[in-house]
Amino acid sequence: MNALVTESRFADPDRAYRALIEAHRGLTDEESAAFNSRLVLILANHIGDQAVLQDALDLAKRGETCSETRS
Amino acid sequence: MNTRKVLYQFGYQRCRDQDSPSPVRHPVVVVGAGPVGLCTAIDLAQRGVRVVLLDDADRIGEGSRGICYAKRTLEILDRLGVAEPCLERGVTWKLGKVFQRAELLYAFDLLPEDGHKMPAFINLQQYYLEHALVERAAELPNLDIRWRNKVIAIERRDDGAMLTIETPEGAYSIDADWVVAADGARSALRDMLGLAFQGEVFEDRFLIADVKMQGDFPPERWFWFDPPFHEGRSALLHKQPHDIWRIDLQLGSDADAKAEQAPERVIPRIRQMLGHDDFALEWVSVYTFQCRRLERFTHGRVVFAGDAAHQVSPFGARGANSGIQDAENLAWKLALVVKGEAPEDLIDSYDLERSAAADENIGHSTRSTDFIAPRSAQELRFRDATLALARHATFAKRMVNSGRLSMPSTYETPLSTPDVDDWSGSARLGAPLPDAPMRDRDGQPVWLLEAVGNEETLLHVPNGEPPPAGSNVIVIGRDLIDETGLFAQRFDARPGSTYLVRPDNHLAARWRHATPALIAKASRRLRGFEGEQA
Numbered sequence: 001m002n003a004l005v006t007e008s009r010f011a012d013p014d015r016a017y018r019a020l021i022e023a024h025r026g027l028t029d030e031e032s033a034a035f036n037s038r039l040v041l042i043l044a045n046h047i048g049d050q051a052v053l054q055d056a057l058d059l060a061k062r063g064e065t066c067s068e069t070r071s
Numbered sequence: 072m073n074t075r076k077v078l079y080q081f082g083y084q085r086c087r088d089q090d091s092p093s094p095v096r097h098p099v100v101v102v103g104a105g106p107v108g109l110c111t112a113i114d115l116a117q118r119g120v121r122v123v124l125l126d127d128a129d130r131i132g133e134g135s136r137g138i139c140y141a142k143r144t145l146e147i148l149d150r151l152g153v154a155e156p157c158l159e160r161g162v163t164w165k166l167g168k169v170f171q172r173a174e175l176l177y178a179f180d181l182l183p184e185d186g187h188k189m190p191a192f193i194n195l196q197q198y199y200l201e202h203a204l205v206e207r208a209a210e211l212p213n214l215d216i217r218w219r220n221k222v223i224a225i226e227r228r229d230d231g232a233m234l235t236i237e238t239p240e241g242a243y244s245i246d247a248d249w250v251v252a253a254d255g256a257r258s259a260l261r262d263m264l265g266l267a268f269q270g271e272v273f274e275d276r277f278l279i280a281d282v283k284m285q286g287d288f289p290p291e292r293w294f295w296f297d298p299p300f301h302e303g304r305s306a307l308l309h310k311q312p313h314d315i316w317r318i319d320l321q322l323g324s325d326a327d328a329k330a331e332q333a334p335e336r337v338i339p340r341i342r343q344m345l346g347h348d349d350f351a352l353e354w355v356s357v358y359t360f361q362c363r364r365l366e367r368f369t370h371g372r373v374v375f376a377g378d379a380a381h382q383v384s385p386f387g388a389r390g391a392n393s394g395i396q397d398a399e400n401l402a403w404k405l406a407l408v409v410k411g412e413a414p415e416d417l418i419d420s421y422d423l424e425r426s427a428a429a430d431e432n433i434g435h436s437t438r439s440t441d442f443i444a445p446r447s448a449q450e451l452r453f454r455d456a457t458l459a460l461a462r463h464a465t466f467a468k469r470m471v472n473s474g475r476l477s478m479p480s481t482y483e484t485p486l487s488t489p490d491v492d493d494w495s496g497s498a499r500l501g502a503p504l505p506d507a508p509m510r511d512r513d514g515q516p517v518w519l520l521e522a523v524g525n526e527e528t529l530l531h532v533p534n535g536e537p538p539p540a541g542s543n544v545i546v547i548g549r550d551l552i553d554e555t556g557l558f559a560q561r562f563d564a565r566p567g568s569t570y571l572v573r574p575d576n577h578l579a580a581r582w583r584h585a586t587p588a589l590i591a592k593a594s595r596r597l598r599g600f601e602g603e604q605a
Contacts, residue, residue, distance in 0.1 A: 006464035013470045014438045017457070021441050024449045032449035063459040 107377030114402030161193030270363025417599030
């Protein structure tokens, strides 16, 4: 069974991050939320593995506990 | 507030050119006596070129400004004879720590291996570096520094340029075969030539405060995202010599630059950060920044270097460091061209190599700024999500970006001869040589980079056959002893391995089995004679 990979995989992670940021430039907050939802669906399908998706969901939940929202 | 101190004052002196009936001609005129102009002028003078260095001011030391000097820069400064006073005075560091709120997220080590003469970084007020450079410049008889000589007009020709210079005693003109414009981010020469300086503008304002205090922080780079003492923003702390600490606080895009510099505004912020008010303000400045560059660094016989050619955000210490690397890249090429030992279009490779370096630096500094100063609610969410995940997943930790610190560029350049053999080790074609501790013929310790020096050099590992001929050939095991084996490891050296090194210590070619014809061809190529042949 495949496991969720959490090691760094991009050759240049900074560029990958920048690509994510840039894709949102010029969008309203609502448009950004919609964009991200589409993106998550695309990536989830690319993973195509229910167990891996579940691991990713769990990791994202864990991140939530220490990320307080700010106004 | 005015906390600016003039530390070093130089005098204007009338020069002979001002009394000449017609403009005197000089091979190279460098405009701007900051670190980049000084390094260019010193390097050229060391290579036997007569240089005039002009500066519109007559003093240095207004604010500590650039404070982080990277290993590669220190290696260049060593070649120019000024690393020692800088190292003596500077604070050596290599560890960085990144905090979120009050908690340590991770630490990094910028030079995890031994066996290099120079440390990963030193912190030093820019005026100390400039002062060391001015003192070195004064030792060189063919370098003529002229303070309070302000260029007010430039007239370009195919074979040079005429400069009109204003002084306290009126204006005069000189003729230059080559002009190096190292006159800073607000380059007057760039404006005079009407050149566009384009790129990305960032809205966030940052406060720099240098404070004097007895602190018990270690000599490390500490960066906070959202610290308890400066909520919702970022902060940076760096140690400088003489108990001076550099504090850099993000203020946001709507901050009032003037009001934020008032002591009654600055002092409470710093008190909150340090937890006490046992400190004195040395220098305060509020800045915004831009990441931009000239489309071309060479405009006929006028060549731009440093901030005049490209500007970056301060995250990553890529401004002064990349400017000094420009200086070193340009100096040896210009020296060869001026002496007629290389074709004029060798200077085009300066534009090519340093443009690529500028793009790399601008890219890193832009991406760091995106992370440090998010521009929208969504960017802030991405940033905070990365920080939140960083505790649980290494991929996210790797994405946390508090500034990627200056590293030298690896040039993909027609001056390099492509590898035909396989190589491992840390030496890379087009990159500066990794240093290594060696011993000379008398058994005295010497660093590899000291032994290589200023000139085009061949390093050769013997294999029983006669070593390559030439005046700058270093035979490993004869001229330099690789006692520790680090040379062999870093260069993946085996019997017969031969390396051709450029005058700026970048690796131009290497072979497992070199022949005189291959070496001669690569040597011509690195001087720009055979660049068109792939």
